[in-house]
Amino acid sequence: xxxxxxxxxxxxxxxxxxxxxxxxxxxxxxxxxxxxxxxxxxxxxxxxxxxxxxxxxxxxxxxxxxxxxxxxxxxxxxxxxxxxxxxxxxxxxxxxxxxxxxxxxxxxxxxxxxxxxxxxxxxxxxxxxxxxxxxxxxxxxxxxxxxxxxxxxxxxxxxxxxxxxxxxxxxxxxxxxxxxxxxxxxxxxxxxxxxxxxxxxxxxxxxxxxxxxxxxxxxxxxxxxxxxxxxxxxxxxxxxxxxxxxxxxxxxxxxxxxxxxxxxxxxxxxxxxxxxxxxxxxxxxxxxxxxxxxxxxxxxxxxxxxxx
Amino acid sequence: xxxxxxxxxxxxxxxxxxxxxxxxxxxxxxxxxxxxxxxxxxxxxxxxxxxxxxxxxxxxxxxxxxxxxxxxxxxxxxxxxxxxxxxxxxxxxxxxxxxxxxxxxxxxxxxxxxxxxxxxxxxxxxxxxxxxxxxxxxxxxxxxxxxxxxxxxxxxxxxxxxxxxxxxxxxxxxxxxxxxxxxxxxxxxxxxxxxxxxxxxxxxxxxxxxxxxxxxxxxxxxxxxxxxxxxxxxxxxxxxxxxxxxxxxxxxxxxxxxxxxxxxxxxxxxxxxxxxxxxxxxxxxxxxxxxxxxxxxxxxxxxxxxxxxxxxxxxxxxxxxxxxxxxxxxxxxxxxxxxxxxxxxxxxxxxxxxxxxxxxxxxxxxxxxxxxxxxxxxxxxxxxxxxxxxxxxxxxxxxxxxxxx
Numbered sequence: 001x002x003x004x005x006x007x008x009x010x011x012x013x014x015x016x017x018x019x020x021x022x023x024x025x026x027x028x029x030x031x032x033x034x035x036x037x038x039x040x041x042x043x044x045x046x047x048x049x050x051x052x053x054x055x056x057x058x059x060x061x062x063x064x065x066x067x068x069x070x071x072x073x074x075x076x077x078x079x080x081x082x083x084x085x086x087x088x089x090x091x092x093x094x095x096x097x098x099x100x101x102x103x104x105x106x107x108x109x110x111x112x113x114x115x116x117x118x119x120x121x122x123x124x125x126x127x128x129x130x131x132x133x134x135x136x137x138x139x140x141x142x143x144x145x146x147x148x149x150x151x152x153x154x155x156x157x158x159x160x161x162x163x164x165x166x167x168x169x170x171x172x173x174x175x176x177x178x179x180x181x182x183x184x185x186x187x188x189x190x191x192x193x194x195x196x197x198x199x200x201x202x203x204x205x206x207x208x209x210x211x212x213x214x215x216x217x218x219x220x221x222x223x224x225x226x227x228x229x230x231x232x233x234x235x236x237x238x239x240x241x242x243x244x245x246x247x248x249x250x251x252x253x254x255x256x257x258x259x260x261x262x263x264x265x266x267x268x269x270x271x272x273x274x275x276x277x278x279x280x281x282x283x284x285x286x287x288x289x290x291x292x293x294x295x296x297x298x299x300x301x302x303x304x305x306x307x308x
Numbered sequence: 309x310x311x312x313x314x315x316x317x318x319x320x321x322x323x324x325x326x327x328x329x330x331x332x333x334x335x336x337x338x339x340x341x342x343x344x345x346x347x348x349x350x351x352x353x354x355x356x357x358x359x360x361x362x363x364x365x366x367x368x369x370x371x372x373x374x375x376x377x378x379x380x381x382x383x384x385x386x387x388x389x390x391x392x393x394x395x396x397x398x399x400x401x402x403x404x405x406x407x408x409x410x411x412x413x414x415x416x417x418x419x420x421x422x423x424x425x426x427x428x429x430x431x432x433x434x435x436x437x438x439x440x441x442x443x444x445x446x447x448x449x450x451x452x453x454x455x456x457x458x459x460x461x462x463x464x465x466x467x468x469x470x471x472x473x474x475x476x477x478x479x480x481x482x483x484x485x486x487x488x489x490x491x492x493x494x495x496x497x498x499x500x501x502x503x504x505x506x507x508x509x510x511x512x513x514x515x516x517x518x519x520x521x522x523x524x525x526x527x528x529x530x531x532x533x534x535x536x537x538x539x540x541x542x543x544x545x546x547x548x549x550x551x552x553x554x555x556x557x558x559x560x561x562x563x564x565x566x567x568x569x570x571x572x573x574x575x576x577x578x579x580x581x582x583x584x585x586x587x588x589x590x591x592x593x594x595x596x597x598x599x600x601x602x603x604x605x606x607x608x609x610x611x612x613x614x615x616x617x618x619x620x621x622x623x624x625x626x627x628x629x630x631x632x633x634x635x636x637x638x639x640x641x642x643x644x645x646x647x648x649x650x651x652x653x654x655x656x657x658x659x660x661x662x663x664x665x666x667x668x669x670x671x672x673x674x675x676x677x678x679x680x681x682x683x684x685x686x687x688x689x690x691x692x693x694x695x696x697x698x699x700x701x702x703x704x705x706x707x708x709x710x711x712x713x
Contacts, residue, residue, distance in 0.1 A: 009621075012618070012621060013622075013625065015691065018690070018691050019690065019691075029693070029708055032708075033613075033654050033655050033658070033694060034654040036615060036634060036643065036654075036658045037615065038693055038694070038708060039693075040693040040708065058691060058692060058693035059691055059692070059693070060613065060614065060615060060691075060692040060693060060694055061615050061618065062615050062616075062617035062618055062634065063617055063618050063621045065615070065618075066618060066691060
């Protein structure tokens with residue numbers, strides 16, 4: 001069951017101003033039986049002042065279609081035609097304390113019936129290129145037709161662009177699959193192929209470890225420490241140039257503890273620096289190791305006092 | 309008439325869990341919490357209870373062996389497992405035969421498989437929801453991996469001749485699966501006497517809880533599991549057993565079997581009474597599907613020139629629960645695919661209401677619904693621009709001239 005507001009239910013159970021209207025001089029018909037909802041709005045307009053003296057409706061449709069029609073008749077009574085023209089579908093929904101996103105089209109139909117009735121009174125032909133598709137984005141009530149037209153008109157090619165243009169997909173993001181399907185269809189019309197942009201991206205460079213050649217003997221403890229020191233010596237000049245420094249604190253199996261000092265410590269690029277050193281270290285040792293920055297107790301105390 | 313409300317006539321959607329079922333389940337949430345796979349007494353007792361439940365389900369389905377019963381989480385999982393298994397076990401076969409009126413659990417799966425390159429043959433139905441078996445026979449070939457056809461339609465209750473269709477598939481060397489979630493527990497089923505290879509059932513359609521399904525797998529049918537992992541269900545459906553629900557389903561299966569005669573007699577009589585009484589009083593209404601060959605509990609009535617959701621809301625106000633094939637109840641724009649497939653005109657398709665009874669439905673309830681429905685229909689028709697006085701406006705196309713359609 002839909003989560004209808006009390007006001008929607010009240011207007012559905014006790015619709016106001018129903019049935020044909022005697023003396024009506026304006027009629028607006030919208031919708032059709034195949035769409036599942038159809039609304040006829042009848043108005044009695046005072047010719048001199050153009051004030052709507054009375055309004056009735058007949059509706060074939062669901063609960064919210066009937067409630068929206070009933071609300072509309074109440075809203076327009078006493079208004080001039082020009083005032084009534086300013087009523088938006090959101091105004092109708094607001095009058096009812098809101099409608100579920102799937103049902104917003106009921107309020108749209110109400111506004112359209114009003115425009116059709118006013119056009120009918122004024123002897124104009126009211127036309128609407130109204131086309132509606134299945135609801136795709138429930139967060140922002142965007143239907144497939146709207147998405148399709150927007151993709152076509154603006155030559156869109158990614159879900160992100162669709163979200164930027166229509167808001168569809170910008171909320172819970174569960175409708176990205178149907179949006180991609182519409183993109184595939186419309187892009188095929190213009191001879192393009194949709195390429196998913198949403199593929200997961202690695203957040204860090206992937207380090208490929210070359211398997212140690214069988215002939216190469218595994219590094220001994222001393223040789224390993226020397227290699228580690230060599231890598232640190234190699235990166236030091238770069239760090240010194242940035243007024244920082246690095247020192248080896250300890251080696252515990254795969255964990256190589258280092259201490260970054262000076263400008264490097266707490267620098268925004270610290271994580272990137274450590275990742276870079278780690279990559280070099282893995283390459284040099286031919287095994288996976290982890291660089292672990294450890295702050296010396298003194299340095300920490302110093303930093304907490306505002307540094308130098 | 310005093311209202312014996314609430315009146316639940318939406319048993320094809322789900323059923324109330326039987327109190328006896330709940331009672332049987334409760335100990336397995338508390339003292340009998342063990343894992344059936346464990347090598348201690350906590351697990352062992354659960355294992356014994358699961359075995360007993362499996363036998364009860366086997367009997368309800370008329371299966372030859374209890375090992376042919378695989379417990380799953382729902383009918384949808386059973387359907388997906390069956391179809392995907394057939395494809396995986398026979399990689400050279402790239403076609404599936406199904407029907408246009410299947411449940412979304414099959415239709416959406418097939419749409420997705422179509423995008424993956426499989427060919428889907430969807431058998432059409434006539435105005436009463438019946439298949440043409442000649443069309444079906446022509447499609448059977450060694451390219452077809454599986455036929456998946458529902459036993460009874462969820463909206464109209466109309467049966468498909470699955471036993472006969474399974475024979476035809478078997479003769480052509482094609483696997484046959486049936487989605488029988490609406491049929492199991494309502495009609496006699498004896499799978500051992502059929503050539504049905506796989507069958508899906510769902511606990512909550514027969515007074516067991518939600519979250520438990522069954523996949524019947526005929527012994528010897530090639531199978532590839534959907535979920536792999538532990539050895540539960542003999543490796544055919546990994547994942548710790550939902551012990552309380554399986555045990556509950558066992559009780560429900562036993563009760564359904566004992567009550568199957570009631571479905572044929574009492575439930576059918578009440579359904580027929582409801583239908584006849586409404587049709588006699590409400591003009592421009594008719595039964596959809598095939599009235600001569602359908603589930604005993606289902607009545608699907610189309611009320612022309614009004615919309616289903618509005619009917620449901622007014623019924624609900626009087627404490628009557630039913631469902632509708634109208635577009636508005638689902639949030640889609642099209643009325644039910646089943647109604648469209650039977651070519652029910654739009655004037656009626658939006659106004660279909662399904663009343664689905666159970667063996668717990670009483671005559672007093674049906675009498676109340678019989679007197680509640682006609683005024684509701686009249687009230688909504690009074691609001692409809694397509695209705696005038698005692699009948700539809702003469703030429704709806706002329707009288708109602710929308711600025712757009």
